[in-house]
Amino acid sequence: MVRNVGFKSQEKVESALKKIFRNVKVIGVEEVSVYNSAGRVLAEDIVANFDLPTLDRSAMDGYAVKAEETFGASETNPIMLKIIGEVRVGELPSVEVESGSAVKVFTGSVLPKGANAVVMLEFTKSFGDFVEIFRSVTPFKNVLRAGEDVRKGEVVLKRGEIIQPQDAGILASLGFEKLKVYKKPVVAVISTGNELVEIWKKLEGAKIYNSNNPMLCNAILSLGFSAKSLGITRDDPREIENKLLEALSFDMLIFTGGTSVGAHDYVPEVVSKHGEILFHGVAMKPGMPTAFGIVRDKPVFMLPGSPSACLLAFETFVVPALYRMMNVRIVERKGALKKGVLQSRIPSELGVRSYVRVYWDNGKVYPVRISGSGILSSLVKANALLIIPENLEGYEAGEEVEVMLIRDLTEVFE
Amino acid sequence: MVRNVGFKSQEKVESALKKIFRNVKVIGVEEVSVYNSAGRVLAEDIVANFDLPTLDRSAMDGYAVKAEETFGASETNPIMLKIIGEVRVGELPSVEVESGSAVKVFTGSVLPKGANAVVMLEFTKSFGDFVEIFRSVTPFKNVLRAGEDVRKGEVVLKRGEIIQPQDAGILASLGFEKLKVYKKPVVAVISTGNELVEIWKKLEGAKIYNSNNPMLCNAILSLGFSAKSLGITRDDPREIENKLLEALSFDMLIFTGGTSVGAHDYVPEVVSKHGEILFHGVAMKPGMPTAFGIVRDKPVFMLPGSPSACLLAFETFVVPALYRMMNVRIVERKGALKKGVLQSRIPSELGVRSYVRVYWDNGKVYPVRISGSGILSSLVKANALLIIPENLEGYEAGEEVEVMLIRDLTEVFE
Numbered sequence: 001m002v003r004n005v006g007f008k009s010q011e012k013v014e015s016a017l018k019k020i021f022r023n024v025k026v027i028g029v030e031e032v033s034v035y036n037s038a039g040r041v042l043a044e045d046i047v048a049n050f051d052l053p054t055l056d057r058s059a060m061d062g063y064a065v066k067a068e069e070t071f072g073a074s075e076t077n078p079i080m081l082k083i084i085g086e087v088r089v090g091e092l093p094s095v096e097v098e099s100g101s102a103v104k105v106f107t108g109s110v111l112p113k114g115a116n117a118v119v120m121l122e123f124t125k126s127f128g129d130f131v132e133i134f135r136s137v138t139p140f141k142n143v144l145r146a147g148e149d150v151r152k153g154e155v156v157l158k159r160g161e162i163i164q165p166q167d168a169g170i171l172a173s174l175g176f177e178k179l180k181v182y183k184k185p186v187v188a189v190i191s192t193g194n195e196l197v198e199i200w201k202k203l204e205g206a207k208i209y210n211s212n213n214p215m216l217c218n219a220i221l222s223l224g225f226s227a228k229s230l231g232i233t234r235d236d237p238r239e240i241e242n243k244l245l246e247a248l249s250f251d252m253l254i255f256t257g258g259t260s261v262g263a264h265d266y267v268p269e270v271v272s273k274h275g276e277i278l279f280h281g282v283a284m285k286p287g288m289p290t291a292f293g294i295v296r297d298k299p300v301f302m303l304p305g306s307p308s309a310c311l312l313a314f315e316t317f318v319v320p321a322l323y324r325m326m327n328v329r330i331v332e333r334k335g336a337l338k339k340g341v342l343q344s345r346i347p348s349e350l351g352v353r354s355y356v357r358v359y360w361d362n363g364k365v366y367p368v369r370i371s372g373s374g375i376l377s378s379l380v381k382a383n384a385l386l387i388i389p390e391n392l393e394g395y396e397a398g399e400e401v402e403v404m405l406i407r408d409l410t411e412v413f414e
Numbered sequence: 415m416v417r418n419v420g421f422k423s424q425e426k427v428e429s430a431l432k433k434i435f436r437n438v439k440v441i442g443v444e445e446v447s448v449y450n451s452a453g454r455v456l457a458e459d460i461v462a463n464f465d466l467p468t469l470d471r472s473a474m475d476g477y478a479v480k481a482e483e484t485f486g487a488s489e490t491n492p493i494m495l496k497i498i499g500e501v502r503v504g505e506l507p508s509v510e511v512e513s514g515s516a517v518k519v520f521t522g523s524v525l526p527k528g529a530n531a532v533v534m535l536e537f538t539k540s541f542g543d544f545v546e547i548f549r550s551v552t553p554f555k556n557v558l559r560a561g562e563d564v565r566k567g568e569v570v571l572k573r574g575e576i577i578q579p580q581d582a583g584i585l586a587s588l589g590f591e592k593l594k595v596y597k598k599p600v601v602a603v604i605s606t607g608n609e610l611v612e613i614w615k616k617l618e619g620a621k622i623y624n625s626n627n628p629m630l631c632n633a634i635l636s637l638g639f640s641a642k643s644l645g646i647t648r649d650d651p652r653e654i655e656n657k658l659l660e661a662l663s664f665d666m667l668i669f670t671g672g673t674s675v676g677a678h679d680y681v682p683e684v685v686s687k688h689g690e691i692l693f694h695g696v697a698m699k700p701g702m703p704t705a706f707g708i709v710r711d712k713p714v715f716m717l718p719g720s721p722s723a724c725l726l727a728f729e730t731f732v733v734p735a736l737y738r739m740m741n742v743r744i745v746e747r748k749g750a751l752k753k754g755v756l757q758s759r760i761p762s763e764l765g766v767r768s769y770v771r772v773y774w775d776n777g778k779v780y781p782v783r784i785s786g787s788g789i790l791s792s793l794v795k796a797n798a799l800l801i802i803p804e805n806l807e808g809y810e811a812g813e814e815v816e817v818m819l820i821r822d823l824t825e826v827f828e
Contacts, residue, residue, distance in 0.1 A: 199586050335747055
């Protein structure tokens with residue numbers, strides 16, 4: 001390859017990434033609304049200020065009772081209790097369950113004092129002020145206990161976690177209206193080349209349209225970062241220098257074109273005048289004429305002008321750097337399918353599709369203990385989903401299953 | 415399961431999706447800037463108005479020559495040509511190559527008249543006005559021919575394609591400043607429940623914070639759609655009705671809570687009063703109390719109030735509906751890893767990481783023909799990337815390889 005000839009040394013991709021991670025730093029922390037926080041990286045551990053649920057609640061529609069009083073109840077030998085009131089969802093109980101009585105409750109009702117279990121509506125029959133109980137319940141049956149979802153003082157989410165929609169849900173449940181997150185970098189994009197014209201101008205002679213700026217701006221925007229196109233500079237060291245100095249007001253700079261070792265490749269030279277070049281020339285194809293430097297603490301990427309090489313170098317080096325500025329390295333993106341061996345049996349109802357929240361760890365799949373779909377933390381503690389199709393009755397422990405990651409797997413830098 | 419009891423019938427997940435796809439329609443077409451178009455769905459085929467490149471160009475730094483005049487050239491028997499000028503990138507040639515002459519060119523220079531090939535700089539040595547050629551070149555060697563990347567009249571991207579950054583690049587190259595895309599739906603999110611309070615208020619008594627609205631707003635926003643929280647309504651048919659009518663100004667409505675068959679579940683009843691319920695009760699767990707209806711042409715989703723069930727039902731039904739409104743069904747998301755059998759040999763240089771653009775089709779992997787990284791269309795015609803690590807010299811035809819999708823695989827509805 002001709003192009004190789006010019007580079008004194010070619011940095012290996014992994015070694016180039018290490019240099020980027022060592023030299024790029026977090027740019028700061030800011031507060032965002034929990035309503036628009038997905039994709040942001042938490043800059044603080046989140047500790048629960050109170051229990052979730054705050055009080056014992058019924059997990060079913062039915063009757064709150066003293067469990068002990070239902071022992072021995074059956075279809076043929078029902079137990080009769082007096083209905084002394086009801087607790088509507090969202091209201092505090094105004095009655096107390098005493099011996100021989102029951103209180104009507106709904107899914108989510110606060111459990112009245114004196115009761116310690118709920119009999120499901122299906123296993124009861126009411127006659128005026130009285131209800132027949134056809135099944136016995138054990139203490140705390142059909143009760144979601146205070147703190148069962150989240151316990152006060154528990155670390156719910158760790159610094160460095162990329163916030164998922166379900167995280168926003170639990171954070172809202174815990175009263176976190178604002179969240180401290182790492183600032184997202186704003187990136188300046190500059191194309192260099194005498195042949196380039198902007199798309200809104202007329203294409204004449206030997207000119208070509210600037211396609212790298214729209215390509216990179218889209219790539220940056222679609223990751224949720226901000227991008228600003230600073231247009232085109234000619235292959236002229238003075239012009240490149242002026243643009244470099246102007247662009248230093250942004251968090252990161254990307255130049256494309258003029259990064260090789262040809263007669264008109266001035267960008268690395270200009271960057272080295274004002275800062276330090278960490279590498280120039282990478283052992284990748286396409287993408288070899290990629291360089292990276294730091295100017296006044298700002299990362300400066302110099303990407304090849306050839307569009308395919310430019311985009312591949314962007315994905316390989318710039319994307320990890322953007323996340324580095326938010327203090328995380330993405331090890332695996334959510335949505336990825338992972339295989340793993342199920343660590344305990346999961347039953348499922350035939351004819352129903354089950355979405356089982358699991359924790360995938362290095363080839364092992366652990367079901368996340370769940371007492372009901374009301375438990376929001378199950379989607380926060382799980383990192384993957386196991387879908388059991390309608391035609392299966394579940395999976396046995398030891399079976400290999402395929403799960404889908406529902407959160408990004410990340411590592412924190414600082 | 416108690417909850418099942420109440421549903422007259424349970425719609426299977428696939429059948430529910432079919433009803434959604436049949437009843438949800440495209441909401442319109444709008445124009446967006448190519449600079450901010452990634453993730454949007456093309457509403458028109460894109461046909462190239464001119465060739466790319468527009469003129470024959472050099473793919474290397476070197477000398478433009480008549481190929482025939484280099485035949486027989488070698489290190490020991492170089493051929494001497496007169497340098498009659500140079501063509502800088504972005505300028506039209508001012509000279510013509512005649513017998514016995516050569517013109518200096520750079521990567522991207524327009525090929526001067528009379529020349530039909532380029533000898534790479536490495537295989538030449540210049541002495542003043544003369545250059546020694548050490549290698550022969552065949553006609554059009556190191557030349558990127560006009561139309562080689564994209565030919566005038568070619569369909570570059572099809573209606574229904576989700577625009578990727580590289581697509582924005584080629585669209586800009588072809589002078590498309592504005593693109594016709596399907597409108598993105600704006601979604602109204604409403605929680606119902608007497609127990610709910612907004613996060614900015616004080617939590618008292620039996621109340622809990624509204625977590626579904628922030629959860630769903632984040633889920634919608636992070637997919638690139640717009641969301642508006644319309645707050646909380648109490649479990650009151652009149653209040654729900656008012657909110658429904660208010661929310662009909664949006665493109666899609668999502669209610670959470672009050673969707674089951676309990677005493678205080680009024681949402682499906684109110685929706686059916688003003689429109690049609692397509693299904694109520696789905697054979698999925700969690701997520702069974704999910705309903706879907708159409709009111710005055712607007713899709714109305716009724717999701718369970720339990721947060722986990724709510725989010726899983728959202729992902730299962732609402733996300734496909736949102737894309738349905740942009741006329742596509744996503745079959746597979748980019749980033750997914752796919753296995754396939756390589757259909758032809760791909761060599762790679764030892765010590766260099768190669769990024770090979772390939773087309774994955776149902777278990778077969780076809781390398782996309784490339785004449786250089788300057789060929790932008792390679793990243794547009796490819797749908798996947800094969801990365802060859804530094805320690806391999808490539809892959810043989812017939813080998814099974816793993817590739818990563820670089821564009822969403824989609825199907826168009828209308």
